[in-house]
Amino acid sequence: MNCLDFLEFIKSEFGNLGSEEGLRYKYYEDEINGIVVCWKVSKKVLDFTVKNKFNLLIAHEDLYFPPEYAGGDKGGIVSDFRKEILEKNRINFLRLHYTIDKNFIFDVFDQLSGGKILIKENLYRVYEFENKKLENVAKELKKRYKVEFLRITEPNKKVKRVGCLVGGLGLSINSKFIDKILSYNVDTVIAGEVDEYTIRALSDLKIGIIEIGHEVSETPGLIKFTQYLKKKLPKIPIKYLKNTYPIKILK
Template sequence: MKNIILEKIINNKLKTNLNIQDYIPNGLQIEGKKHIKNIILGVSACQQLLNIAIKLKADAIIVHHGYFWNNESPVIKGFKKKRIYTLLRKNINLYSWHLPLDINEKIGNNIYLAQILDIKIQGKINPFIFYGYLKNKISIKKFLLKIKNKLNRIPLHFGKNAPKKIYKIAWCSGAGQKFLEKVLYFNVDVFLTGEISEMNLHIANENKIHFISAGHHATEKGGVIMLGKWLKKKLKLKTHFIDIYNPI
């Protein structure tokens, strides 16, 4: 598979051309060898992932969090130089898809969360927030235990005086805590996201809604996992997801 062709195929699958303002360039960020057979996937393109990709003789790396963010310095030195030098020296392609892997309705972080937590998707509150229903009302304790088991981490939970039984869920992978106030108007029992801010505790308690922070990394593994499985099945490429521990 040619590297440029692979980029076009994934762009088409994830509908990257949607008019959504992103913080990072999507697609092929650093060009490597032209032909790709072996792909390593991960959440973030950290040095540890690059080193593993070299050991596994990868032709390409696909991540959710790549390089060249809008709010970072354009200067390439220190750890940035080391990362880019590693890729160029070994002629490895680096691909990154950020918001397209959050908002896509077939392959993505939010779709993955719905699947592993048994939530039936009903729609979206905005392009980034999904909502849906559990099969049956369950206790918040059971839901938290399911999150712990499926994402392999203990979620942070607040919800003073919120209902003990839950049914309607809204969720947004990653740094979705800024959407809590918007979710309040949609009569949900739970809002699940990756990160948390100081004010979220008070807003959740005062509005009797369960707020769950399950980790930015943990809630954004699913997109690249699903993409890797799709590439293996559809294009017969060798894919391997590497889960580098990150409690954040």
């Protein structure tokens, strides 16, 4: 199976890909001898792929920095650094974003949120909680996702209606999505990643935020996708690789 066959397989399973998805690099007719699935390309992911002589990298997020949404697919210092490693080792790159969100990440996030699904309209999800203190909901999530820290606002707020902003949906680049979530009268959001635009906006309305981490929030769904691939393609070695999170909190 080569990358083009693999892409056909993905399309036959899940339908056509979105415009931000697809093969981005470059030796599409080489036979696949191993697949690494990751949330985002990193030095750790590239080193593993090279060391194990795998030649297809599937990432949920963009290969490039500056990313494609910032018009950066033509080059850049970090993009060039990554491309050089891919080229030197004849590694292919496939981005699967909406496809994995829609079929795996959101559903797994629903299950791990700790709430009951109240509204589910495409990717818009609202969960019901039993009037718990936000701080306590956050503590449970911290345990469930096994993270060292998470960021919250409004710790004493009572949580009843929670909007889902998994992954990067809490970033202000997705503010139209956030605005729609607000229209469901949520009192709190659980987010992967939020920026200060979003933090300030929600704070004006006293809507609580629990931010658990972009990669952290999407990892369980990505692992489920990887398990699915392994089952469907038992002859190809397939590995899910987590990144290490370089941030430390200095108090």
